[in-house]
Amino acid sequence: MPYTAPVSEFKFLLEHVVDIAQITATERFCEATPDVVDAILREIGHLCDGIIAPLQREGDLHPAALENGVVRTSPGFAAGYRAIAEGGWLGLSASPEHGGMGLPLTLNTALNEMLSGACLALQLCPLLSQGQIEALEHHASDEIKAVYLPKLVSGEWTGTMNLTEPQAGSDVGAVQTRARDNGDGSFAITGQKIYITWGDHDVAENVVHLVLARLPDAPTGTRGLSLFIVPKWLPDADGVPDAPNGVTVVSLEHKLGLHGSPTCVMQYDGATGWLVGAPQGGMAAMFTMMNNARLGVGTQGIGVAEAAFQHALAYARDRRQGRTPSGERSILGHADVRRMLGGMQADIFAARAIALSCAAAIDMQQATGSAEWAARAAFLTPIAKAFGTDTGIAVANEGVQVHGGMGVIEETGAAQFCRDVRVTAIYEGTNGIQGMDLVGRKLSDGGEAAFSLIKEVEDTARAARDAFSAEAEALWDAAQSLREGTEWLLAQDDLNDRFAGSVPFLRAFARVLGAQFHLRAAQAAPRGNRAALMRLYFAQQLPELGGLLAQAQSGAGPLYALDFHAQGD
Structure with a gap:
């Protein structure tokens, strides 16, 4: 399933539409010179085209599987993840204090879109780690930061987000998972979480869960929730994963799409965890991760839209069917095919520009501390998430239509984009x-x-x-x-x-x-x-x-x- 990362498109948008120069003129992001930006975009493109994109079909045909309590990922996913981690891409926007590059989120948004276009099922893993890194940077104690951030930034460990329970979906305040103080600074976490993306796998040595739970005597609703960091393997004094924690995978969900992404039902049986942020401050801490993820999910929709458009355009260039008014021999000569492809391309551009504009506002707020930039970023986040994912769904659907009857034949790959992108309008709000x-x-x-x-x-x-x-x-x-x-x-x-x-x-x-x-x-x-x-x-x-x-x-x-x-x- 060929995919070409739209590197030149990002260069154009950053230079002429979103104005990355405004961001790089700040002291915080002054190291993101034009040469650095250009080199990063090119390297991301090479990674996505040559290593990640070939995994797209593998993940669909050979789903993740639960074997003897361990999740085995799709063929090639472990090597693909290592390429992402070894390139330093998980830490592109992370603080240099813990091994990150400290570069603008605007560039990280370009990274996430291109990874999503190449293979969304795999991209979900680093996306969640990036969100956890940001949450820990803002809310965790220095002790937690010292142990977990270097491992997450390097990609040696991966992160997840655990909110949803069988009775608590969009109504997060209905969460029933409990946390009991162990008396030594740690807590025993007990409960079940569902829909946990990349909740377990074999691509990294440890999985670190951020879990919403309720302390004894906490008030009902979202105000009573606290956030805990709960690793699959407990690290020893040197930070090496040493002892198993009370965390197990009950089952994997059988999904419409994203078969290569393991979506887990997680069971916590007195698992050891540590408080992140203040008691009963869980939603504030979790929203740091969720807002990062909402922009990221909007970007996922755009990435899939780009891949579906490229796929449909390639098919249209080759497919011959009927006479066309322009005399063109392929179906590109038909007005309605051009209407579909043109509409797909126009909406992708609009959605991509909105997402980059949102990321740029976040960068400017971080660089300047401006309340105005913060308000702009907050306002654009739900637009970027919803419009980006709606665009992904609409473009993938239109891509099937461009293929005609071949669009519903799985071997062409057109239908996979529809199945994979559909959930993006649902998760992360x-x-x-x-x-x-x-x-x-x-x-x-x-x-x-x-x-x-x-x-x-x-x-x-x-x-x-x-x-x-x-x-x-x-x-x-x-x-x-x-x-x-x-x-x-x-x-x-x-x-x-x-x-x-x-x-x-x-x-x-x-x-x-x-x-x-x-x-x-x-x-x-x-x-x-x-x-x-x-x-x-x-x-x-x-x-x-x-x-x-x-x-x-x-x-x-x-x-x-x-x-x-x-x-x-």
């Missing part, structure tokens, strides 16, 4: 939750972060009026419509009226941001495909805005007027 987060928590500032982004869209439209007058006017009008829609949501006293339209509102915001980034790209390269792709987006995707905003402002009434218990009456 469903896309419905992302919408609710956007119109709830992220608009709790009175819309300040939203209106700041809308003003940037207006500024982009003004700057493009001479070169692209029609598109600049369309973008200006879109910004005004989005502003009015945001004001309507803010005016609702009943939060449920916001929630009812939260998903279309999030998509409306993404549509406008995508148009802005397309216009910036066209300004930087006014001739050729950049401008042509921008015009296609403005002609086909941006007009969705009116319908999306109408849905966003319809309120909860029409939804609750339905009686689902009286179907058929």
